[in-house]
Amino acid sequence: MDSPLVRTLPWTLGAGLTSTVLFWFGTNLEPVPWLTWIAALPVLALAARVRPRSAAVTGGLAYAVGGIPTWWYLLATINVPLPAVLGMFALAAIMLGVVTGGFGWMLRRGHPVAAAVFAPAAWVAMEFGYTLAASDVMGSNTSVAYTQADVLPVLQLVSVTGTWGVTFLLLAVPAAAAVVTAPGVTVRVRSWVGGAVAVLLAGTLVFGLVRMDTQDGQLRAAAIGLSDTGSVSIEYDADEAEKLFGRYDGKLAELADDGVALAVLPEIAFRVDDPKDIPGYLDKWGELAREHGIDVVAGIRLATVKADPPGEGNPHDDYAYNAAVYFPADGGDPVKYYKMRTGPGVGPWLKLGDEPKYVPGSDNRLGLIVCGDLDHPDVAAAFRDGSAAVLLGPSLENRKNPQVDAWWHSRAAITRGVEQGMSLVRSAQFGVMTVSDAYGRILAEDTRTAVGSVSTERVTTVYSRLGDWFAWLCVALLAGSLVAAVRRTTPISSQKDRDHELVKA
Structure with a gap:
């Protein structure tokens, strides 16, 4: 007589392979956004029908293997050390393994509502914990919420919840579908779970459509990148x-x-390896801005000590600032902002800054920022606390494989703008030039020159006032779902019944 493992193996392999393919194309560096909504469904549906351990292994492997395009990018393109990439691979497997295994365990104990809450809450809680742990380097750069950055009605949710609300929905929808189709769940529970998530999704879309106001552009700005060296x-x-x-x-x-x-x-397109040469070189740019009557923000690497030996790859710690330097059209003094966060693959040369900087005379409406700082919600929040309405961001992307991360990195930056209610003018040396408004609309985008008119009016958001309140709510929901599942066991069917349900067709 066949064992349950043998009977369910084809379904397990099928569900795992399907989710792997969906994660591969739904969460890569230029994702197909609608695939992200259903990527977890096959393994969650499987979890309702097999033992939790099998569900956990299948779900974990599906997400980790489906993320290979991202892991390869981190390893081969931006030179993240192999042990770190393997650690991320393992963490990804653990994250969805916990979600699918816990989801199946709760269904097995007769708690479908708790299971429907657990899956998205656990995912958000783990993603939140990872972001806090990696806050100095990665920030929130790997959030699955960015997959929806071009779906503007959904993206508006981050103005209330941060990325956590979008992440929650991306798991809540397939979790609800898995509960609704799970064997042994009553019609009443199916109706409540399906209806609740349908209301959440519909409410998100209605809110997003209503929220997207039309902003009058008061500042005609350009993002330009002309390097071809x-x-x-x-x-x-x-x-x-x-x-x-x-x-x-x-x-x-x-x-x-x-x-x-x-x-x-763009970011650090030029560098000055000797501090004594900095004033004269900045004067050169200042004269250029004055001559043409245009404000200029240039990304320049500014040495703090003379390079010995000189060069792009100088090994000394804290050797130079990664600066966004503002040169006013009226010939006034330049303003230097120093990048506040490092990133994966950045050498030890970087000396970090510690405060936001603003364009003089703008009432702090125009802020200077650099590239990877926009991966960090706390850095963007510091500018918003200082009343910024527009961020001016020299950026880089990757030289080895230009454009490979252009979409992802630009959309992460645009998402920061929606969270905090700020427009963005961003020039990426090896990526795309973007001009976007406070609602995430891309006003202009090009690989060389993007010109658009942005509003300098501040847009207030719930997230800018309350921060990560929704992430902490998800931590509480996770705890509540675990307590509910542990306190009382009311099996909705035996494992034998579940195996039969899976293979009876």
């Missing part, structure tokens, strides 16, 4: 640097004639 950062007096400076000179003249008031250039 392949170098991340060129010494300011090298021939290549002079040629690139000349190209920006011509482009800024063109933009000024077109009525552009402010231009943002």
Whole structure:
């Protein structure tokens, strides 16, 4: 007589393979957003019918293997050490393993409502914990919520809950579907669970559609990236640097004639390896801004000590700042903002800044920020607390494989803007140039020059006032669902019945 394992093996393999494919295409660096909503459904439906341990292993492997495009990107493109990537692989397996195994365990004990709450709450709680633990490096860069960044009605939810609300929905929908189709669940419970999640989803869409206001653009701004050298950062007096400076000179003249008031250039496109050379080089950019009558924000690497040996890959700790430098059109003094967070693959040369900086005379409405700082909700919140309405962000992306992370990284930055109610002008040296508003609408996007008009009016959001309240609510919901499942056991069917339900067709 066949064992339960043998009887359910084809279904287990089928569910695991299906979820793996859906995660592969639904959570990669340029995802298909609707696939993310159903990616967990096959393994959650399986969890309602097999033993929790089998469900946990299947779900964990599906998510970890489905994430291979991301793990490979981290390893091969941005040089995250192999042990760290393997750790992330294992963590991914544990996360969805806990969700699917716990979901099946609660159904087995006769608690379908607790199971429907547990799955999304546990996912958010674990993602929240990972973000807190990796806050100094990764921030929230790996959140599955970014898969919905181009689905604007859904994206508006982050203005209330942060990314946690979108993450919750992405697991709540398949969890509810799995409960509704699970064997032994009463019609009444199916109706309550399915109806509750349908109301949540419909409410999110209605809120998103109503929230997207039309903003009048008061600031005509451009994000431009003209580097074609392949170098991340060129010494300011090298021939290549002079040629690139000349190209920006011509482009800024063109933009000024077109009525552009402010231009943002990419992160660390130029570098100064000797502190004594910094004032003279900044004066050169200041004169350029004054000559063309246009405000300029340029990304420049500024040494704190003379490089010895000089070069892009100088090994010294705290050797240089990664700066966004604002040069006013009126010829006034430049303002230097220093990047406040490091990131994966960044060398020890980076010396971090510790405070936001704003464009003088803007009533703090225009903030200076750099690339990976926008992966960190707390950094964006610091600018919003200072009353910023627009962030001006020199950015980089990856030289090894240009455009590979352009969509993901730009959308993570745009999501920060929606969370905090801020527009964004972002220039990525090896990615895309984007101009977006406080509702996540992309006003302009291009690989070389993006020009759009952004509002300088501040947009207040619930998230900017209350922070990670929803993440903590999910921690409480997780605890509550566990207590409910542990306190009382009311099996809705035996395992034998579940095996029969799975294979009776």
